[in-house]
Amino acid sequence: MPPTLGVGLIGHAFMGAAHSHAWRTAPRFFDLPLAPELTVLVGRDATRVAEAAGTLGWSSTETDWRRLLERDDVDLVDICTPGDTHAEMAIAALEAGKHVLCEKPLANTVAEAEAMAAAAERAAASGVRAMVGFTYRRVPAIAFARQLVADGRLGEIRHVRAQYLQDWIADPAAPMSWRLEKDRAGSGALGDIGAHIVDLTQFITGQLLTGVSALLETFVKKRPLPASHGKLGGVGGEGMGEVTVDDAAVFLGRFTGGALATFEATRFALGRKNAIRIEVNGSAGSLAFDFEDMNVLHFYDGAEPASTAGFRRIVVTEPEHPYVGAWWPAGHGLGYEHGFTHQVVDLVTALAAGEQPTPSFADGLQVQRVLAAVERSAADNSAFTEIRTTAAEGEN
Amino acid sequence: MPPTLGVGLIGHAFMGAAHSHAWRTAPRFFDLPLAPELTVLVGRDATRVAEAAGTLGWSSTETDWRRLLERDDVDLVDICTPGDTHAEMAIAALEAGKHVLCEKPLANTVAEAEAMAAAAERAAASGVRAMVGFTYRRVPAIAFARQLVADGRLGEIRHVRAQYLQDWIADPAAPMSWRLEKDRAGSGALGDIGAHIVDLTQFITGQLLTGVSALLETFVKKRPLPASHGKLGGVGGEGMGEVTVDDAAVFLGRFTGGALATFEATRFALGRKNAIRIEVNGSAGSLAFDFEDMNVLHFYDGAEPASTAGFRRIVVTEPEHPYVGAWWPAGHGLGYEHGFTHQVVDLVTALAAGEQPTPSFADGLQVQRVLAAVERSAADNSAFTEIRTTAAEGEN
C-alpha cells in the first residue's frame, strides 16, 4: 500500500464536486504512488458542508479553512473558491507546509498572483509544491496535441486561433451571479474562460504570448438580482445589479516563435455551450480541436501527398494516447471530469517523485500577466501591449 | 440516510470495472433512495480478486460466487461474467431472493434466456427484481431520442438503420480470445455488439422487430493463440485456434409498425472503434446518433419550413435532458461510463419503489430471440425469419 496523502478541499460547488470526484476516482483507475484520502471538506455553513461531505465522500468537515493549516492529517490543500480568496489561502497553506492545488485563474490580480508564485518558489525549497488547475491540459486530445507539436509534427507554428464560447448569459434576463462581479471574480469571460485558452495555446505550442491587442465588452450592463443566495453564491436581494466584468473579450497576440494568434472568450455565443476551439497551423502540419467533440483531435500532416492529405479525425481513445490506457477500450470516450482525475494523477505522481507539478504557480502567474495585458490594451485603445515578465508596481 | 443495498459483483475485468465505478459514483451525483454498498467482489483467483477489490473499492471478496447466495449482507448480485455462466448464476441468485443485474447478452442461448426470464417472473412475485444491462439506453442522447419518439416528434416510423462498427480484429494477426469461442461467448459480433443495436432500436422506437433476413460471416477462420492467459481470459497455448463465432452480421428487419430496418454488427470496420450509429426516419421527423460523438443527437423536425429545416446538432448536456442535470453545466460532456452510473440510478430507484426495472429479463430474452432468428435466417439462405414470441423446443 502506498503512503497516504491527506487532502483538504475548500469549496463544494461546481469545482468542489469535480475535484472530489477526481480524488475519489484517480486511485481506482491509475496506479498512484500515494493514496489520496478525502480527509476534510471546508465550507462556511456547517450544515451545508456536512451535507456536501456526505454526498461527495469526505471524512470530516471544517467551517474555517485556516483549520486545515493546523491539521496533521492534511498534506495538501485544494482550493476551489472564487478567485479573490486564492492568494490568502494558498500562501498560508504553503507557509504551513501543505502542498496546494489551486483552481484557475490563479488570482484576481497580477499582484496577488506574484505573491503566490513567490510563496510557491519559497515552499519548493523545502519540497512543498503548488499547482494551478488548468485541467483542460489533461483532456487526452489536448495532451496529444501537445505531444504532436513537441514531436515536431507541426513544424514552425504560424497561426493559432482559439475561442472559448459559451452562451449562459446571452439572455439579458439571466440573473446576476458572483461571476459577474469584479470584486469576486476579478474579471468576466476573460479570466473565467479566456484564461483557459491562453494557457492551452501556450501549453500546446510550447511557446509564450509576447503581446496582445484587445477589445473588451459588456453587452448587458445591468441584470436582475436573484431572489436569494443561489447555488453559486449570488448576491441576493431584489431589483437590478450592475455587471462589473466583461461579457466578452477578443484579442490578437503574437507568440515567441512569431506566430499570429486570435483569441475570443465570450458568454454570448448563442448555441455554443462550452466550445473550446483551438486551431494551430504550422509549416509541417495543423491541428484542430473542439471541446464539444472532446475525444477527437483533427490533425493535418503536411508530409502527406496532396491527393491523400486531409485533416484526420483522430479518435483519441487508443491505449497509445495520453491517459487513455487506464480507462476503456478504444472508441469508448471520456467526459469532462476525466481531466480532473488526470490532474490528480499527475499531481500525485509529481509529489511522490519530489518534482514540480505543472502548471506551476509561475505558469499561472504568466497567464495572469497575459490577462492583465489584455485589460491594459483594451483600456489603451487596443494598442499592442507586451506581456510583462517581471513584477510591476501597481499593476492590476 | 437511506437504507443500504449490499451489492455482490461477479467478475472484475472490463465490465466489472465499469460496474464498480457506477456503484461507487451514482450516490455521489444522484439522490438515491437506497445507499449501495460495495460489499463483496467475486473472482476465481483469490490473489487477483483481492487486488481487484482494493483497486475497485470492494469491502470483501469471495472466490465462489455461490457464497453470495448465503450472505445476508448481499441484496443484489451483479453478474459481469461471460455469457455461458449467466443463466446458472442469475437463476440461483433470484431463487435465493437476491435482486440481479446481469450483463448482456442475457444468455448464450434462447433456452437459457427463457429459463432466466421465467425465474425473473417467479421472483418478481415476491418483490425480487432482475434487470439486464443494456447500458447504452442510458446514454443521455439515446434516452432523449426515445423521449422524442414517445412524444410523437417522429410520427410514423418508416426507416431504421443501425450499425455497431468496431475494428479490433480486422487484423488477421490479432490473437484468439474467449470472445471468439462459441462455447464461451455464444456468438461473435452478433451477440456482443449486435445485441446492443437490436435493443437500442427497439427501445428508441418503442416497437419490436417482427422478423429478419440475415448474413453472417467469419472473415478470419484461424487466429494465433495468445502466449498465456491474457487479461480477458484467453485460452493460452501456442499455434492457431479456430474462430467459432461470426466476425460480422448484417440483417434486414421489419418493425411492428411496418418500418424497414438494416442492421450491421462487425469487428472488421477498419477505423471505426466503437461506432454505434442509429438513424430513424419517421413521417414527422428523423434522428441520427453516433456513439463516436456520444453527447450529440441529430434531430430533423419535419414541421419546420423547408428553408430553415435541417438536422439539428443537439448537444445533449442541458439540465432538461435525461440524467444530465445531476452532472455538469451545459456543454460539459459525459463519457462512456456514465451509462453504467445511470443504470445504477434507475435500478436502485425501481427497487426502492418496488417496480420492475427495465430492461427486464423478458426484454433481454426478446433480444435473444432476435439474435436466434438472425442465426436461423443466415442458416436458411437468408430467408425472412419471424421472431418467435413463445418458448420453442430445441431452439438455439
Next chain:
Amino acid sequence: MPPTLGVGLIGHAFMGAAHSHAWRTAPRFFDLPLAPELTVLVGRDATRVAEAAGTLGWSSTETDWRRLLERDDVDLVDICTPGDTHAEMAIAALEAGKHVLCEKPLANTVAEAEAMAAAAERAAASGVRAMVGFTYRRVPAIAFARQLVADGRLGEIRHVRAQYLQDWIADPAAPMSWRLEKDRAGSGALGDIGAHIVDLTQFITGQLLTGVSALLETFVKKRPLPASHGKLGGVGGEGMGEVTVDDAAVFLGRFTGGALATFEATRFALGRKNAIRIEVNGSAGSLAFDFEDMNVLHFYDGAEPASTAGFRRIVVTEPEHPYVGAWWPAGHGLGYEHGFTHQVVDLVTALAAGEQPTPSFADGLQVQRVLAAVERSAADNSAFTEIRTTAAEGEN
C-alpha cells in the same frame, strides 16, 4: 480545330437540362479531341421543344426522335427519357450507326437491357459505341475512391454499406408522378436511385455483386393525382392514383471478393435530400463518402500508427485529383452537374480513341440484373438470390 460530333438529345426535362449543360460546358474547360455540337433537341411538343432548344442552346428541333436516325449531322444520340422508351430508341440509333449515350437505368426490364447490350455489342464491331449514364462515377471524390481501391490502399474489401436517401415523397400528400408508375418507371426507389448505389459500389470496389437478399416496401399506396401535366409529365386528372412501384428497397449482398454489403434506397428518409452515402472497409483502409458533402472523401489508412490514424477529410479539389485540374484552384468545390460534364469528356475521349466508353450497356445490363434479383428476392421471402449472368427466359 478538332472534328465535330453532332449530338441529338431526346428529352428536355431535368436530365435533358443537365446533359445540355454538359455538352455546352465540356469543351470550355477540357481539351476535347472532338468538338460536340448541340445539333438537335427532340421533344414531343413542337412549341415546348422549340422553347427548350432556345433556353438550352440547341440549333434545331425535332418532334419525332426517329428523325435523328436519318440526319447526317447527328453522330450521337443522347437519350434522356423515361426508362420504358430506352430500348427502342437506343437499339434503333445503334442500328442506324449513331453512338448512344443512354440515361440510367438502362431499361425497365432485364429483357430490354439484354437486347440493348446485344445491340451495343453488334454496333461495337463497326466502331459505334454505347454508354449508360451513371454520372456519379464522375464525381471527383468517387473517381478518386475508385483509384484508391485500385491502388490497393484498402486491401481486401470486407464491408460495403451504401444508402441513397431522399425524402421527396415522405409526405403522403405528395402527388402522383410518372416515377411512381411501374409502366413508365419500371420500379421506384430501387431503379431510380438504388441503381446508382449498385453501380457505384461495384465501380469503386472493382467487384460485382453475386447475390442479394431484399425487402421492398410501398409505404403510401395511393396518392393524389396532379391537376394537370406537370413538369415531370404527371398523368393528370383528379382523385387518387395508385402507386405501383416501391417507395423503398433494402437489401443485403455479397461481392465477388467475399465482402458483405447492405443497401438502402428510399424516398422516405425525412431530412435527407440526395444523400448518396457509401462506406467501404478493407483490410488495409476504409473510405466514406456522402454526396451531401460531395467534394470530400474520407479515407482511413490502416498503415498509419494507431495514435495518428483517423479518417482523413480529403477535400477532393487538388490538381492531382481526377477531373479537377481543368477547373478551379484547390478548395473551390464543384457541384452536381460537373459529373455530367465529366461524362461528356470521357465519352468523347473514348469515341475519338475508338475505345469502349464505360460504363457500357453490358455494365448497365449487369446493374439491371442486380435490380431484378432484388425484386425476385423480395418476392421470395427475402431468400438470398444469385445475380444471373446470362440471359434468362421470362425474367423481369
Next chain:
Amino acid sequence: MPPTLGVGLIGHAFMGAAHSHAWRTAPRFFDLPLAPELTVLVGRDATRVAEAAGTLGWSSTETDWRRLLERDDVDLVDICTPGDTHAEMAIAALEAGKHVLCEKPLANTVAEAEAMAAAAERAAASGVRAMVGFTYRRVPAIAFARQLVADGRLGEIRHVRAQYLQDWIADPAAPMSWRLEKDRAGSGALGDIGAHIVDLTQFITGQLLTGVSALLETFVKKRPLPASHGKLGGVGGEGMGEVTVDDAAVFLGRFTGGALATFEATRFALGRKNAIRIEVNGSAGSLAFDFEDMNVLHFYDGAEPASTAGFRRIVVTEPEHPYVGAWWPAGHGLGYEHGFTHQVVDLVTALAAGEQPTPSFADGLQVQRVLAAVERSAADNSAFTEIRTTAAEGEN
C-alpha cells in the same frame, strides 16, 4: 427575345474563365431580361487571347482594352485584371458610357477606389451602372444567411468571427507571383481574400465596420522566381524575389451595432484550401458557414426550447432558397462558379430595371477603406483605427 447586352471582358486567367462561364451559363438557367452576348475578349497577347476566346466562347478579340470604349457592340466592360489596372479601365469605361463589372478588390489604394466611386456616381446619373464582384455574396447559403438576419432571426448581433484560410504559399519554396508584389496586387492576403470576409460580414449583418485593430505579417520574405512567365503572369527570371505584401492579416473590429468581430486572412493555414468561415452570434439566433461545405448553412434558433435547440445543418438546395430554384432538385449541390452566374443574373436584372446593382463601387470603396484602416492600425502598433467615411488626402 430580350434585347442583347454586349459584353467585353478584359483578362482571361482564373477570373476571366469564371466570368466567361457565368456569361455563357446564366441565360441557360435563368430567365434574363437582357441576352448577354460574349462579344469581345481582351488580352495583351494576340495569339493567346485568340486561343482563349475560342476556348471560352467569345466572338472576337482585342489586344488593347481601350478599343472596347469605341465599340458600339459593347454595352458592358467586365474587368478581370490585377488591381493596379482597375481604376484606369473602369473610369474610362464608365465615361465612355459602358456599364462596368469590376473584380475585387475595387482598387489597390483608397485614392483609386474613391476616384472609381466618384466616376460611378457620375455615370449613374445617365443610367450607366458599376458593380464590384464580391461573388461570394451569391453563394446561396450566404444569401440565405443575409435573409435570416434581415428577417430578424438573429436579433441583435453580438459576435462576428470570420476567417479566410488558404495554404498555397505555406511552403517557403512556393515561387513568386504577381499576387506577392505590392505594386501589382496592392496587398497580400488582406486585399485578396480578407476583402471578401470584410464584404461578406458587412453584407450578412447589414452593418458596417466602424474600426479595427490589426496585425500583418510576412512569414516568408523571399521566394524563388519562376523560370518564366507563368499562367498568372509571374515576373520571370532566376534567383529570389522579394515578397512585398502580407502573408497574413489578423484584426479585431467593431460593427455599427456594437458587435465584436475577429478577422483572419491567411495563405499559411496548412490544410485549409479555400476555407471561408463565418460565424455570427445574435441575441436570438446564430449562424455558421464554411465554404469548404458551401451548400450548407448552420443556423441556431434561440427561440427553440433548450432540449431541442441545436445548430441546424440546413442544406441550402431547396426551391425556397435564393437562386436555387433555377437549378436542380433538392440535395443536388452547386459549386464555386455558380456564384459568378448568380452575379450575372443580378447584374443583368438590375441593368434592365434601371436600378443600381449591388455591391456598388461605393460599397467596394468602403471595403477598401476597411483594408486601409487595417494597414494603418498594423503600422500604428495595432491601435484601434476608425474606418474613414470621407475622402482623405494622401491616404493609402
